[in-house]
Amino acid sequence: MPEFMDVHNHMQGITAEALKAAHEADLAAQGEENVIFKSAWADPSTGKVFCLSEAPSADAVLRVHERTGHAADEIHHITLEV
Numbered sequence: 001m002p003e004f005m006d007v008h009n010h011m012q013g014i015t016a017e018a019l020k021a022a023h024e025a026d027l028a029a030q031g032e033e034n035v036i037f038k039s040a041w042a043d044p045s046t047g048k049v050f051c052l053s054e055a056p057s058a059d060a061v062l063r064v065h066e067r068t069g070h071a072a073d074e075i076h077h078i079t080l081e082v
Contacts, residue, residue, distance in 0.1 A: 001036070001054040003081075004061050006072035012047035019049065025068040026051070032067070033060040 023040040030037050035055040042049045051072070055061045058075040065072045 001056065003078040004053050004055055004058055005076045005078055006051045006053070006058075006061055006065065007074040007076070008047075008049040008051075008065075008070060009073045010047050011042065011049045011070075012044065014042050014044050014047070014049060022049075022068070022070055023051075025070075026064055029064050029067050033064050035060050035064050037064075 019040055019042045023037065026035075026037045026040075030053075033055065035053050038052045038054065040049060040051045049070075051061075051065075053061055058077060061075055062072055
């Protein structure tokens with residue numbers, strides 16, 4: 001299944017607890033779109049959050065994030081990995 005890295009640009013000040021809660025919300029909803037969220041990372045000072053997932057499409061990733069209340073600003077299809 002294709003992998004995607006999505007980016008949220010406006011989450012300044014996010015805490016570890018809030019990141020965990022957002023990730024858990026995604027995990028709870030991921031089955032509705034056949035998405036598998038793998039990991040999430042954040043930089044609270046810049047407000048950037050990054051999520052790695054496997055999904056049938058970028059649209060499926062976006063729909064899960066929208067459903068859980070934190071739509072992604074960018075979604076990138078990962079085509080090369082080392």
